[in-house]
Amino acid sequence: xxxSFDLEPLKASIDRFGVLNPPYLLRxxxxxxxxxxxxxxxxxxxxxGWSDTVCQIxxxxxxxxxxxxxxxxxxxxxxxxxxxxxxMVLKGLTRFxxxxxxxxxxxxxxxxxxxxxxxxxxxxxxxxxxAIRISVAMERLSPRVATLMGSLGRDDRLRMNDLFTxxxxxxxxxxxxxxxxxxxxxxxxxxxKDVIDEGEIVGVLNNERVNNPQKVKSIVKILKAxxxxxxxxxxxxxxxxxxxxxxxxxxNIIPPxxxxxxxxxxxxxxxxxxxxxxxxxxxxxxxxLEKATEFWKGTxxx
Amino acid sequence: xxGFRIRRILIERxxxxxxxxKGILKELPNTPRQHVEPYELAPGEDIAGMDKESxxxxxxxxxxxxxxxxxxxxICCGYKILNVGSNCPLDCSYCYLQSYxxxxxxxxxxxxxxxxxxxxxxxxxxxxxxxxxGTGEFTDSLSLDFLTRWxxxxxxxxxxxxxxxxxxxxxxxxxxxxxxxxxxxxxxVAWSLNTPRIIANEEHKTATLKRRILxxxxxxxxxxxxxxxxxxxxxxxxxxxxxxxxxxxLERYIAPESVIWISLGSFRYMPSLKRAIxxxxxxxxxxxxxxxxxxxxxxxxxxxxxxxxYGKLSERLNKWHHDLGLYLCMESDDVWRQSLGWSPENSENxxxxxxxxxxxxxxx
Numbered sequence: 001x002x003x004s005f006d007l008e009p010l011k012a013s014i015d016r017f018g019v020l021n022p023p024y025l026l027r028x029x030x031x032x033x034x035x036x037x038x039x040x041x042x043x044x045x046x047x048x049g050w051s052d053t054v055c056q057i058x059x060x061x062x063x064x065x066x067x068x069x070x071x072x073x074x075x076x077x078x079x080x081x082x083x084x085x086x087x088m089v090l091k092g093l094t095r096f097x098x099x100x101x102x103x104x105x106x107x108x109x110x111x112x113x114x115x116x117x118x119x120x121x122x123x124x125x126x127x128x129x130x131a132i133r134i135s136v137a138m139e140r141l142s143p144r145v146a147t148l149m150g151s152l153g154r155d156d157r158l159r160m161n162d163l164f165t166x167x168x169x170x171x172x173x174x175x176x177x178x179x180x181x182x183x184x185x186x187x188x189x190x191x192x193k194d195v196i197d198e199g200e201i202v203g204v205l206n207n208e209r210v211n212n213p214q215k216v217k218s219i220v221k222i223l224k225a226x227x228x229x230x231x232x233x234x235x236x237x238x239x240x241x242x243x244x245x246x247x248x249x250x251x252n253i254i255p256p257x258x259x260x261x262x263x264x265x266x267x268x269x270x271x272x273x274x275x276x277x278x279x280x281x282x283x284x285x286x287x288x289l290e291k292a293t294e295f296w297k298g299t300x301x302x
Numbered sequence: 303x304x305g306f307r308i309r310r311i312l313i314e315r316x317x318x319x320x321x322x323x324k325g326i327l328k329e330l331p332n333t334p335r336q337h338v339e340p341y342e343l344a345p346g347e348d349i350a351g352m353d354k355e356s357x358x359x360x361x362x363x364x365x366x367x368x369x370x371x372x373x374x375x376x377i378c379c380g381y382k383i384l385n386v387g388s389n390c391p392l393d394c395s396y397c398y399l400q401s402y403x404x405x406x407x408x409x410x411x412x413x414x415x416x417x418x419x420x421x422x423x424x425x426x427x428x429x430x431x432x433x434x435x436g437t438g439e440f441t442d443s444l445s446l447d448f449l450t451r452w453x454x455x456x457x458x459x460x461x462x463x464x465x466x467x468x469x470x471x472x473x474x475x476x477x478x479x480x481x482x483x484x485x486x487x488x489x490x491v492a493w494s495l496n497t498p499r500i501i502a503n504e505e506h507k508t509a510t511l512k513r514r515i516l517x518x519x520x521x522x523x524x525x526x527x528x529x530x531x532x533x534x535x536x537x538x539x540x541x542x543x544x545x546x547x548x549x550x551x552l553e554r555y556i557a558p559e560s561v562i563w564i565s566l567g568s569f570r571y572m573p574s575l576k577r578a579i580x581x582x583x584x585x586x587x588x589x590x591x592x593x594x595x596x597x598x599x600x601x602x603x604x605x606x607x608x609x610x611x612y613g614k615l616s617e618r619l620n621k622w623h624h625d626l627g628l629y630l631c632m633e634s635d636d637v638w639r640q641s642l643g644w645s646p647e648n649s650e651n652x653x654x655x656x657x658x659x660x661x662x663x664x665x666x
Contacts (some may be wrong), residue, residue, distance in 0.1 A: 086381040114557075116350070117577070151580075151584060183589060183590060186587060186589075186590055187587070206559060227592075228592045228594075229605070230592055230604050230606060230607065231590070231592055231594060231604050232372075234604075234606070257594075257595065258594030258604065258605075259605055260594055260595070260596055260597060260605060262634070262635075262636055263595055297606070
């Protein structure tokens, strides 16, 4: 259960000190061996050009489920499993246990939230293309987004993987953007790939004058405007209305989230009481302030 | 109902000797049955899949009469739910029970009839209050009536009371038992309505729009008061023409004078419901609209979209008749004013408004 790992540190260690803990093997019926524990150690030994190393052979009647557990516990004590590897462990366990047993007994062991939904998410990782699994293993792609990709076509998910790994996206940004892409595609009857490949987003990606965080921010903004055209328009109108008010410096009016509630907030930044008094006095005479809660209205939603 | 079949009956310990259980078993003599422990899933009972082909009969130990789960952040109507069971054989993609109840199978409470006295005491002890009670919040009121015979004992029970109405809310055309009953007083038969497109694409196994309205017409002719619920309203290209078709059918077949109320409510959902719906109905388009987080944590359409839908639909309904008892389900004061031109301001006043509809139409 090893996926997407760097063998060099282990090779260097074995080269210097030898194999400190021998791998454990099971003899197959055709006299070949299955590696139960120590797969990476054996790979390192082979890459170092060694012709032999000491291994432990487990009894022929060693139960397969015990072999899986031996492997799991050996891995857990000396390294961190990546998400794809955790998915591989969980998949292996489904051969022996019910999903309820896995959720209750093994997901906590792997440090994963113990619920059926997360289990399905991890099990689904194995079905995805290697490029996507590598992105997940390297923690460049959110496992949750990878699961969402599972519902898309191959080209769509590979394009999405490219988008999210080409710049530095936070997992939350990936999740938000991935949902929007899927929903825009559904609404417009297009593929997710087409949504990503439309001019504006490609323009941002190809713009060499902006840095990666700026690119992510711009793409999120483009997607939000397409996913929520009326809301974004309302936000623009509100901002425009405020800018026409000539509010004193350090004063801001904050609308309710998504304009759903009716309570607006007034924010005044000041350092001295006198300054506060001046700003309040200025506000009380400010023409147009009484219309502040109306600025966003009249939005033509599309 | 289209494509509905009960493949097995799960009888919870404690429900075996209830009369409703015996009636169901008599009605389905050849359906495999299995005895199960309360709160334990039977093999194959799958929460994610809802397992709507299993009928679980439960000796219910909770409260049968409950307030409708509203919220203080929006104006609610003070409805009471008569808890007869949960889940239903209809399979609407947007159904909130998929995450709200989080239990599989069609669930029927076998000891309802035995507990009616408690409900009667509650109603009778407040003679000045109007109780608007419905069975259609956690299940469809009529879809399982052919098995449960709820109407046989609920209609006489509520009909003889002066300060309550029982609303039977459905998306079926299963009205045989209602028509056969001799009780009419204090009974409202109500239909959830939507556009033909939404019914075809999202309200699986329900009756077509025309069948629902024809059933309503039959009930009206038989002397029942009617209610209609445009909930959930769904916004999609062509929504206005779709709802126009629905109102036209109402105009054609229903006399508006005995309509006690018509509610309008837009599609809203908790995040967990979206996950459940996406899992069960991956091809649905109901999430295409612009949803924002509401004051109660549920997602709902961006306010101007809701206002437009309520405004246009209420205007159209008012053209049909000026006194239909229109009200909004779980909306804010400002949305009421912008879309209907008035507002009850708070939940108490909305309750009073709907109570007055009961008094006016049914007489004091």
